[in-house]
Each structure stands twice: as structure tokens, then as C-alpha cells.
Amino acid sequence: MSESPFQAAVALQPQADGSFLGHTSAAYANMVGPFGGVTAAQALNAALQHPQRLGDPISFTVNFAAALADGPFTVAARPARTNRSTQHWVIEMQQHGETVLTATAFFGLRRDTWGVDEQAMPQVPMPSDVPRAGGPTRVEWTKRYEMRFVEGPIPSDWNGADQGGSRSRVWVRDDPPRPLDFASLTALSDIFFPRVWRRRPVLVPIGTVSMTVYYHADAALLRATGDGYLLGQTQAQAFRGGYFDQTAQLWNEAGQLLVTTHQVVYYKE
Amino acid sequence: MSESPFQAAVALQPQADGSFLGHTSAAYANMVGPFGGVTAAQALNAALQHPQRLGDPISFTVNFAAALADGPFTVAARPARTNRSTQHWVIEMQQHGETVLTATAFFGLRRDTWGVDEQAMPQVPMPSDVPRAGGPTRVEWTKRYEMRFVEGPIPSDWNGADQGGSRSRVWVRDDPPRPLDFASLTALSDIFFPRVWRRRPVLVPIGTVSMTVYYHADAALLRATGDGYLLGQTQAQAFRGGYFDQTAQLWNEAGQLLVTTHQVVYYKE
Numbered sequence: 001m002s003e004s005p006f007q008a009a010v011a012l013q014p015q016a017d018g019s020f021l022g023h024t025s026a027a028y029a030n031m032v033g034p035f036g037g038v039t040a041a042q043a044l045n046a047a048l049q050h051p052q053r054l055g056d057p058i059s060f061t062v063n064f065a066a067a068l069a070d071g072p073f074t075v076a077a078r079p080a081r082t083n084r085s086t087q088h089w090v091i092e093m094q095q096h097g098e099t100v101l102t103a104t105a106f107f108g109l110r111r112d113t114w115g116v117d118e119q120a121m122p123q124v125p126m127p128s129d130v131p132r133a134g135g136p137t138r139v140e141w142t143k144r145y146e147m148r149f150v151e152g153p154i155p156s157d158w159n160g161a162d163q164g165g166s167r168s169r170v171w172v173r174d175d176p177p178r179p180l181d182f183a184s185l186t187a188l189s190d191i192f193f194p195r196v197w198r199r200r201p202v203l204v205p206i207g208t209v210s211m212t213v214y215y216h217a218d219a220a221l222l223r224a225t226g227d228g229y230l231l232g233q234t235q236a237q238a239f240r241g242g243y244f245d246q247t248a249q250l251w252n253e254a255g256q257l258l259v260t261t262h263q264v265v266y267y268k269e
Numbered sequence: 270m271s272e273s274p275f276q277a278a279v280a281l282q283p284q285a286d287g288s289f290l291g292h293t294s295a296a297y298a299n300m301v302g303p304f305g306g307v308t309a310a311q312a313l314n315a316a317l318q319h320p321q322r323l324g325d326p327i328s329f330t331v332n333f334a335a336a337l338a339d340g341p342f343t344v345a346a347r348p349a350r351t352n353r354s355t356q357h358w359v360i361e362m363q364q365h366g367e368t369v370l371t372a373t374a375f376f377g378l379r380r381d382t383w384g385v386d387e388q389a390m391p392q393v394p395m396p397s398d399v400p401r402a403g404g405p406t407r408v409e410w411t412k413r414y415e416m417r418f419v420e421g422p423i424p425s426d427w428n429g430a431d432q433g434g435s436r437s438r439v440w441v442r443d444d445p446p447r448p449l450d451f452a453s454l455t456a457l458s459d460i461f462f463p464r465v466w467r468r469r470p471v472l473v474p475i476g477t478v479s480m481t482v483y484y485h486a487d488a489a490l491l492r493a494t495g496d497g498y499l500l501g502q503t504q505a506q507a508f509r510g511g512y513f514d515q516t517a518q519l520w521n522e523a524g525q526l527l528v529t530t531h532q533v534v535y536y537k538e
Contacts, residue, residue, distance in 0.1 A: 237388035237518065238485040239386075
């Protein structure tokens with residue numbers, strides 16, 4: 001089986017000093033620099049592939065300090081604290097000796113407990129009943145995902161009229177489809193176009209500055225989800241003074257909540 | 270004017286190596302170790318008081334790696350990247366040479382832009398029309414906050430019956446009242462009791478492992494809010510395998526959204 005574009009994009013080479021060497025991926029190029037979701041996945045991978053890793057990711061926060069230049073980068077993951085069944089990571093990515101990304105991650109061994117999904121998957125049409133978003137795209141990375149919008153597609157009329165809300169709902173999976181893992185789930189947490197464009201269709205410059213991912217899925221639930229579609233739902237809470245937040249959920253087709261995620265985004269004007 | 274308990278609790282002394290020395294506060298003691306909100310505020314303070322600080326906090330993520338022991342701690346804040354109008358911090362707190370907390374923060378200079386609060390404050394009774402939560406409390410820190418529950422108070426009957434939802438709404442402010450600042454707003458982001466106790470009233474052991482705060486308020490909005498009440502709303506999205514998330518909003522009495530915040534919490538059983 002040949003390597004998928006995603007696997008190739010997030011691959012890291014261990015270095016003698018314990019850090020990893022990676023490379024930006026032309027397949028996931030964005031307007032300026034690469035798609036942040038893949039950069040986040042590369043950063044998480046430094047902990048996932050670390051020889052001292054304990055357990056699976058429970059939470060992950062990534063801060064984008066600068067647009068990455070096309071080319072190589074180093075990423076170092078340090079286990080700042082390892083307890084009996086939990087582990088805290090501090091992660092930093094550099095290019096040309098300058099920090100381009102900081103991150104922290106919390107890993108843990110899960111145990112069986114009482115549980116429930118309080119945020120239920122909304123009732124929406126099946127993926128096969130929703131057309132794929134298509135047509136020419138200005139950025140390469142969106143071609144690496146199959147997106148089928150149920151509500152709130154990317155605006156076609158950039159008229160600036162207040163839409164009264166910013167919610168979108170979209171079926172999404174990797175293209176080509178591939179079994180879900182923690183790295184790809186992290187990238188999928190960042191596939192939502194900026195809520196400021198949805199609430200008020202003006203093509204203002206934007207950039208995510210920080211994203212947090214909470215993994216409700218363990219490895220068994222990832223396996224059960226396989227290469228199926230995920231339903232993503234996202235909405236902003238406040239836009240003010242050049243920054244807005246957006247919150248999102250990702251369910252699998254069976255309606256299990258795999259991820260809740262949040263980000264704060266810079267916008268101009 | 271004498272120093273408030275909060276000011277005393279979050280005070281830091283600069284050290285020769287650029288780090289800060291702080292001390293846990295008996296006034297904010299929790300079941301095991303101190304109230305995490307004040308620990309988070311102490312960590313943020315290391316960036317707020319740093320001589321290289323640029324702008325105000327936009328986002329902050331704190332990871333609780335171990336329960337703090339009563340006594341002194343050191344906290345180091347490093348500006349990993351400073352751009353023209355933004356700054357990324359990496360923060361670490363230690364006791365006895367071991368890491369007890371990691372954090373990252375994003376600071377920025379805000380500019381005037383189009384904006385709107387999409388998440389509107391719910392219609393609730395005024396603080397004066399809601400009784401203060403009172404009676405004996407098992408932990409000291411809750412006495413440092415005036416809380417008036419509009420919905421979902423701490424359970425009085427721990428019968429374990431599924432409540433069908435985990436939402437709480439509460440008017441809250443420091444006791445004694447004091448003008449809001451970024452440190453106290455950070456602590457207030459953590460005043461919500463764990464959603465697992467609300468959804469299913471069983472007094473299981475819990476502990477926040479990571480909290481993210483997005484500050485929608487700038488310094489002018491903090492001044493306008495003064496020492497008034499904040500309305501807090503919080504709800505979980507998923508409980509599974511020993512961890513749940515909870516998401517929250519804090520509005521001022523005028524209905525302006527000051528903070529959106531998220532955390533992931535360990536629970537046993």
C-alpha cells in the first residue's frame with residue numbers, strides 16, 4: 001500500500017539530539033504557509049512518536065507564532081511531567097533558529113467509567129445525500145479533504161451582510177479516505193473556514209493564533225470509525241477587537257462525539 | 270486601601286534569574302492543594318508582570334501536572350516569539366525541582382474592528398433577586414467568591430440519578446468585591462464545580478487537567494465592568510473513559526461577553 005499524502009506530510013525523522021526533523025507539504029499548502037491543521041498534527045506527532053510516550057492524547061493546545069516558510073523545520077517534544085497514568089508535554093517548532101509554534105499536550109491512560117455524550121449529533125442528511133463542495137479552489141489543502149456542507153458553506157456572495165449567525169455543519173473525511181488516527185483527527189479539527197467570513201461575508205485576512213483539541217475518542221473508537229465520514233459543527237461566540245473564537249464538534253457517522261475543539265483567530269477590519 | 274486576599278494570593282517576587290517566586294494561599298485552599306483558578310492566575314501573572322510583556326492576554330492555556338504542595342513555588346515565563354503586535358509565552362511552574370504546571374499564553378495589541386457577541390447572555394433574574402449560595406463549605410476558596418445560582422446549584426441530594434443535562438448558570442464576583450483584572454478574570458474562569466457532579470450527582474474524585482481561556486475583554490472593558498457581577502454559564506459536551514470537557518462563558522451585567530473558556534477534567538468511576 002502506498003503512503004497517503006497525509007502520512008507523507010506528517011512524517012518526522014528522529015535527530016541525534018532527541019528532536020525531530022519535518023518538512024512542510026506542498027499537498028497541504030494554504031494561502032500563506034501550510035494548512036495549520038497539518039502543522040498542528042506534525043507538532044502532536046513529536047509526542048506521539050517520542051520513545052517516552054505514555055498513553056494517548058486527551059488534550060492538545062497549539063499556538064501558531066509565525067507563518068511557516070516552505071521547507072524543513074525541527075520540532076522538539078519534552079515530557080515535562082510523567083505521572084503513573086498521565087503525561088504532560090511541552091512542544092516547540094523552529095525554523096532557522098526562530099520559534100514558529102508552541103504547544104502543550106496532555107496524554108493519559110483511559111479507564112472504563114460511566115459516560116455519556118451530552119452534546120448529541122444534530123439530525124442532518126446522510127453524506128450520500130449532500131453534494132460534495134467542488135469547483136476550483138484557491139488553496140491546495142482543501143483538495144485533501146472531501147467536504148459536504150449540510151449548512152453554512154463558504155459564501156458565494158461576499159456582500160458583507162450580517163448573516164445573524166456563524167454556524168456551519170459539514171460532513172468531512174480525508175481524500176483519499178484513510179483510517180482515522182490521532183494526527184489526522186487533529187488536522188480535521190482545523191478544517192473549518194473562519195467564522196468571520198460566515199457571519200459577515202467579507203474576505204478579510206485571518207489567521208488562527210491558538211487551537212485546543214479535546215480527544216473524547218480513544219484508539220478503539222478511532223478504529224471503529226475507520227475511514228468513515230465525520231460530521232463537523234462549528235460556531236463563533238464573540239468577535240471583538242481583531243480576534244474571534246470558534247468552537248466545534250466532530251462526530252462519527254454512528255453519532256459518537258470524537259472531538260470538541262476551540263480556536264481563537266485573528267481578523268483584520 | 271489594604272491589599273485584597275486575591276492580590277495577596279497572586280503576588281509574585283522577581284528573582285535574579287528572571288523567574289518569579291510565589292506562594293500558595295491558605296485563603297484559596299481546595300480539597301487537595303490550592304484552587305486551580307488562583308494557580309492559573311499566578312502562572313498568567315508571570316507573563317503579565319514580565320518586563321518584556323507586549324499587549325494584553327488574548328488566549329491562555331494552563332495544564333495542571335500535579336497538585337501543588339502548600340508552600341512556595343517558582344514560575345518562569347519565556348517570550349518564545351515576539352512579533353510587531355503579538356507575543357507567545359511558554360510558562361512553567363515548579364516545586365522542589367519538579368514541574369507542577371505548564372502553560373502557554375498569547376498576548377496581543379488589539380485594534381478597532383467590526384464585532385459582535387454571537388453568544389448572547391441568557392435572560393436570567395438580576396443578582397439581587399437570587400439568593401446567595403451559603404451554608405458551611407468544605408473548602409476555603411469558595412468563601413472568596415459570592416455565588417448566586419440561577420440554575421444548577423451544587424447538588425444537595427447525591428442520589429446518582431442522571432439529570433439529563435449538566436448546565437449551570439451563576440452570578441459571581443470576588444468577595445470582597447474588587448475591580449476585575451486579567452488575573453482575577455482567569456481565576457473566575459475556573460469557579461464552576463465539575464459538570465460530572467451536576468449531570469450525575471455522585472461525589473466522585475475529580476481534577477482539572479487543562480483549561481483554556483479566551484479573553485474577549487480588553488483593559489477598557491475590564492474597567493467598565495469594575496467590581497460588578499459576572500454571569501457564568503457552563504455545560505459539558507462529553508463524558509467518557511475518565512475525562513470530560515466543560516465549556517463556559519462569562520458576561521458582565523451589561524451583557525458583554527468577557528470570556529469563553531474550556532477545560533478537560535479527570536473523573537474517577
